[in-house]
Amino acid sequence: MAIMKWNKQSKRRVRQIKQKVIGFLFACTVIFMAGYSINESYSSSNGAHSEALTLEKEQAFIQLILPVSQTMYEIYGIRPSVSIAQAILESDWGESELAAKYNNLYGRKTSDINNAILMETSEFTDGEWVIISDYFKVYSDVTESIEDHAKLMVEGTDWNPELYHPVIEAQTYQEASQALQQSGYATDPDYPQKLVEIIERYELYKYDVPR
Template identity: 45%
Template sequence: MAKRRKKRKFILRRVIVVACLLVVGFFFAIKVLDLFGEGNSKSEESVKEESVTKEGFIEKIAPYAQELGQAYGVKPSIILSQAILESDFGQSKLAKKYKNLFGVKAYGNAPKVSLDTKEFVDEKWITIKGEFRVYATWNESMDDHTKLFVEGVDWNPELYKEVFTSKDYKEAAKAVQDAGYATDPDYAEKLIHVIEQYHLDKYDS
């Protein structure tokens, strides 16, 4: 009888231990699922916030781009697409800290900062130091960018003439690349892609 009682107690203890382990495992599984759920929610929120930030950037500079377009004839879609491409929606260091949206280089005694930049040279991308203009505001940067198109450069005042005479944003984007604004061989295609992805041509009308 004593042996049977001990055996029953032993079995009962094992049952209790197993039950406890199952309960702990159940709650652990729920906790893990909750954590994964929170992670997914945060990811979705991040994507949403990023999307709002991009739209917010466009909405912030679009009105002034339209003003410049009306005053000088530069298509706002070109101004906006270049600002997006060159500054990563205003998030680059050059744009955030130094208010330069277009990667405009510095010459003479203009305020400037030296930063790493990528250039496409001899069929490959290289990183070099470049001196870039420093501005007080994004609007000032947009003014200077438009001025470059309007006045050209010292050695060729009509360098960007075809940007103005182009019939649509596609021709204008190609004119910007042909004038040598950037060394990227796919620069025009990237501008066109940005314009079409964010429907920037609506600001041209």
């Protein structure tokens, strides 16, 4: 009888322990899933926050150079959409070393080494990308860089003053982007496509109207 009583009590105790263990495991599972959900939400929220900050920085850069680009359009006929897209592409949103330290938004080179910085750059030559060193212009501010870019489109180079006139005379931003490539502004064969993609993604074409 004593043994049977012990067995009954033991079984009852075991059942109680099992129930507590199951309850504990269930609680742990709930807590874990809640924590996982919170972490996922945090990661998602953090990613969205980071994306929002990036978009905010991009829009800030566009708004920074927009007024000068619009003025250059009124004076020289350089489309703001193309001018801004070039600045974005060439300077990596103003964060390249050339832009951040020397206010050169367009990768303008120069033979005047007294007002230049020697830097490495990538050039597409004979079907492949190569690294070269060259002298690049140094500007006091980004406004000076934008104005110099506009004057280049109008005045051209020493060997061809009308070199970039097709860019100004283009009827659309697509034609202007293509004209830059054909005029030899950049060696990248995908340069026109990259400009058009930037213009359309950020709707820069809406600035190609007189103020």
